[in-house]
Amino acid sequence: MSNNKKHVLFIGAGRMAQALIKGINKNEFSILVGNNGNEDRLREVKETFEVETTNHWSQEIHKMDIIILAMPPESHDDILAKLSKDISGQLVITVAAGIGPTYLESRLPKGTPVSWVMPNTAAKLCKSMTLYALGQNVNQEQQGWIEALIYDIGEFEKVTEQQIHELTAVTGSAPAFIYRVAEALEKITLESGVNKDQARKLVANMIAGSAEMLKTNAAPAELADEVATPGGSTAAGLEILDTNHLDRLMIDAIEACRQKAMRQE
Ligand SMILES: NC(=O)C1=CN([C@@H]2O[C@H](COP(=O)(O)OP(=O)(O)OC[C@H]3O[C@@H](n4cnc5c(N)ncnc54)[C@H](O)[C@@H]3O)[C@@H](O)[C@H]2O)C=CC1
Ligand SMILES: O=C(O)[C@@H]1CCC=N1
Numbered sequence: 001m002s003n004n005k006k007h008v009l010f011i012g013a014g015r016m017a018q019a020l021i022k023g024i025n026k027n028e029f030s031i032l033v034g035n036n037g038n039e040d041r042l043r044e045v046k047e048t049f050e051v052e053t054t055n056h057w058s059q060e061i062h063k064m065d066i067i068i069l070a071m072p073p074e075s076h077d078d079i080l081a082k083l084s085k086d087i088s089g090q091l092v093i094t095v096a097a098g099i100g101p102t103y104l105e106s107r108l109p110k111g112t113p114v115s116w117v118m119p120n121t122a123a124k125l126c127k128s129m130t131l132y133a134l135g136q137n138v139n140q141e142q143q144g145w146i147e148a149l150i151y152d153i154g155e156f157e158k159v160t161e162q163q164i165h166e167l168t169a170v171t172g173s174a175p176a177f178i179y180r181v182a183e184a185l186e187k188i189t190l191e192s193g194v195n196k197d198q199a200r201k202l203v204a205n206m207i208a209g210s211a212e213m214l215k216t217n218a219a220p221a222e223l224a225d226e227v228a229t230p231g232g233s234t235a236a237g238l239e240i241l242d243t244n245h246l247d248r249l250m251i252d253a254i255e256a257c258r259q260k261a262m263r264q265e
Contacts (some may be wrong), residue, residue: 005029013036018045020095060081068093069092073263098165100164100262118131118168119153126191128156174254
């Protein structure tokens with residue numbers, strides 16, 4: 001695709017848009033960014049990522065191959081109504097929680113190819129775990145564009161629309177849960193008198209190492225057992241987590257994300 005760059009318009013220039021823009025391969029995609037009039041934000045994006053920006057995105061639609069909606073879920077109805085006037089077969093992708101292909105197809109002209117891509121903020125380090133699902137009208141070439149877009153931001157998995165509804169909480173939101181755990185551990189670590197950099201090094205590498213262990217496909221329970229020397233210190237800590245139902249807390253947190261993201265068709 002490198003000799004034939006695809007033209008991508010981002011609508012929305014916030015945190016998720018920037019994480020994606022940073023990661024996407026600029027040799028394959030030419031990026032234009034618009035939003036709802038926040039010029040300071042557009043200037044910042046232009047300077048940081050060396051991409052083009054526009055104050056009038058609707059005038060640029062006809063030049064685009066792909067339109068990525070990276071604004072809040074609640075702005076979609078309005079933007080989709082505006083897009084519908086100018087669109088002519090462009091691939092429309094949303095990254096918004098709760099906005100699946102069915103939602104997009106019901107609001108865009110018949111036959112519009114649509115996709116739902118659910119990355120996480122680690123996209124800016126090319127470490128996102130991204131999910132994607134296709135609408136009914138996406139052809140093979142367009143599926144190739146989607147995979148090329150997300151190839152450079154980390155790992156990806158094609159799943160169903162329903163699965164993204166259910167799993168956004170796990171791959172999109174749960175990084176925030178891990179950061180909360182890290183915050184607590186960093187606070188505790190600092191109390192031992194190490195400095196901030198040392199505390200970050202200890203906690204971040206511990207989490208990164210644990211993630212690598214998980215990638216070996218060993219069961220999490222086995223890995224925990226391996227850490228917990230019989231009669232040793234770790235078991236005492238695990239007992240506190242188990243007695244206080246960490247698993248239940250996690251289920252409740254995931255369920256709260258799902259409820260909030262749910263959008264009626
Ligand atoms: N932050 C995250 O980790 C993830 C976010 N998402 C999704 O990404 C989308 C954006 O979220 P964030 O970047 O976190 O929010 P954000 O608040 O940082 O950015 C939102 C952007 O949308 C723009 N915007 C708002 N209304 C608009 C409109 N009517 N027209 C054009 N632009 C408009 C804002 O100016 C801003 O640039 C959401 O739909 C969210 O569900 C998906 C996966 C992960
Ligand atoms: O908090 C949110 O709504 C978005 C969706 C997944 C991660 N962030």
